[in-house]
Amino acid sequence: MSGRIRVDRAVCDHHGQCTYTAATLFWFDGDGELAHVPELTGEQFALARDAAAACPVRAIRIED
Known part of the structure; x- marks a missing residue:
């Protein structure tokens, strides 16, 4: 499984x-x-999703 971080x-x-x-x-x-x-x-997806959830302005999106 792979994906991308979008900011x-x-x-x-x-x-x-x-x-x-x-x-x-x-x-x-x-x-x-x-x-x-x-x-x-x-293995990085869960960590990336936690980081996106922590963003107070919701600037981070995780794509599958």
Whole structure:
């Protein structure tokens, strides 16, 4: 199973809740912009969904 993380950059306010929830999938780059692993493997889905749920502005979408 594989999938993708989609982040709506127009909505993201850089709260960083996703980085606390899933630091292996989300992080802030050297410019302070949110970066993420674009392709998910099976075992990463649950963690990615937890991070999306933690986003206070719902800027993260997980696609199968």
